[in-house]
Amino acid sequence: MAEVARLAGVSPATVSRVLAGHRRHIAPDTRRKVLDVASRLDYSPNALARSLATRKTPILAALVHDISDPYFGEITRGIEAVAGEREHLVMVCNWLRSPDRLLRYLRQLRSMRVAGIVFCGSGITEDHPLNTEICLEVRRLHRYGIRMVALAPQSQEMPSIMVDNRAAAALAVRHLLDHGHSRIGHLSGPPMLLTAHHRLEGYRQAMRDAGIAPPDGWIEPAGFSMAEGFEGGMRLLARAPEITGLFAANDQLAIGAMAAADQMGRSVPASLSVVGIGNVPVLPFLRPALDSVAVPNHEIGQEAARLILERRAARSTAAAVRFLPFELVVRQSVIPAPDTTLHPAVAR
């Protein structure tokens, strides 16, 4: 910068002002001259020095379970989309559900003085020994002025953006109910994840509202992966062959379960209707194309980034929860239950 200043015949202060884009207090031709010299020299201002001086780092961090899961990929893209508009970069940290990796990341991000952190996954269960340590660290981050947003129910003191998982699950289940299914099984997610828990609750609620009390045998704990969906599906179909409908806690499970159904000689949808949550891109290309509740991952990411970058949001550090809308995407994996007359609702 000194070099640029010298060649342009001005002071470093002026160069700084020009390059930082201060509109006022800069004579047009001074500006031109500076910009000219800077580009001739391929000058690239040192962002670190700038951050050090301004006490703000143009970086957002996305704390994800595993970036190779497209679910997180989509969220991250959303974050990046609005971060980019505001000249921020995004860092991705795979914590792999390991609390001490998480902790290490949080410390690293603090020392980097990032602008904000998006917690993309479900929180870890309350009673984990490292949890209090994490809470403490979150508080420290707050004290350092680092904004945080959670994308899942989190007991921490930070705002969160998400879909109402209970309602989304209930919508999926109602989709099956509306087609006359009453013996509906559920492949549930990892029990330690609140998201999975809420979807299970949504399933229960919807069934109860329909006057059905699902026996425990209809609910199979699985996980969130396709392999777990397959295994869970095998177990569930073996134990409760009477079910004609299946609600999986996410699309991966649903995909695995479809493979399991095939293995067990239950064709989908003829002998088993299936619906998932997430609406991952592959669904339309499966045979049958899978019905699902679409969750606006991209928008969620965008909203999260906005919440962090928007000036005015400062005051609302309270744990406000904002729900984003979701919708049912109907394809080919749900048909009327074999032994029922068509329920009128199916017409819509």
Place this chain on the structure above:
Amino acid sequence: MAEVARLAGVSPATVSRVLAGHRRHIAPDTRRKVLDVASRLDYSPNALARSLATRKTPILAALVHDISDPYFGEITRGIEAVAGEREHLVMVCNWLRSPDRLLRYLRQLRSMRVAGIVFCGSGITEDHPLNTEICLEVRRLHRYGIRMVALAPQSQEMPSIMVDNRAAAALAVRHLLDHGHSRIGHLSGPPMLLTAHHRLEGYRQAMRDAGIAPPDGWIEPAGFSMAEGFEGGMRLLARAPEITGLFAANDQLAIGAMAAADQMGRSVPASLSVVGIGNVPVLPFLRPALDSVAVPNHEIGQEAARLILERRAARSTAAAVRFLPFELVVRQSVIPAPDTTLHPAVAR
């Protein structure tokens, strides 16, 4: 830091040395005292100031097309895995195949003085107007001491890590040939991508080696997405219904093509054998489970990160190409061609 120094009764220099982990020249109890005070104060050294002083930033950047594509997700995880071991963070930049986004990112990364950049996608075609600008920028990055690695054939002066796409494609095609298929179609990737180009070449080569000269009608330009696979598949099957085997330039295309085949009443594999490249996680759960050539994305990411972080690698800035091994994963989507006697090679 001054605060810590004061409370520990030492100079800031000493605190710095302790926290930076300088083994020598520090009395054990001075160290203890400093660490003690630091942790009592929740002191977190300012990474920016440190980077400014040391002239190195502990950040790696992954320049990807789109992080929500699991292919890039896996690579990024690989990068992050080894970056993490060395206390580096990873930044992800979705350039979305837009050269000027790429350029903007490169500038930003330069001003951040990142340790290195991994170019994860294919390079853009040589003749794009912005290409020379990008080359220039790459050279500037070099001059700033920023290490770069490409994960695709790139004409730039940087080392690259990848699989031999020609050979991988040829392996896939041979898989079909070995099953007696001779009328093998190809759904090819975006023509501007070298990866796609090489796979097409691999297809041609393998066919030629088998003494077959595929007519142009067997080759359908598509893209790299499932939707393009579907549309391309529809076009190809309509135009060249005689084909009994299909090699898709990646798994997404293969998945789309399978849906298209279904639509056209061609059941896979009974009436059409299909093989892709990439071995994405969903394949085993498709019906039929799809055969594919597995590409070690995670390892590729790891190697790339190593290449950047390893000290000694400095001298080899030349454009050395390192190929990683790939392998054929056989599942259910390829069966012997209907009208041929079983070729002996199929036995293995």
Place this chain on the structure above:
DNA sequence: GAAGGTCCCGAAAGCGCTTGCATGAAGCCC
């Protein structure tokens, strides 16, 4: 024509860390 405004711009003091050099205290040998 003096007082007051408005603009540009430069000087210089940080931002929070690292590190080369200097210093002084020990420890060692003959």
Place this chain on the structure above:
DNA sequence: GGGCTTCATGCAAGCGCTTTCGGGACCTTC
């Protein structure tokens, strides 16, 4: 006991930017 090395530590000069403060130049205004 003097000269030598070794070791732990401190001093202070950066690293490359931002920003406050104030000074000059120029223009208004009465």
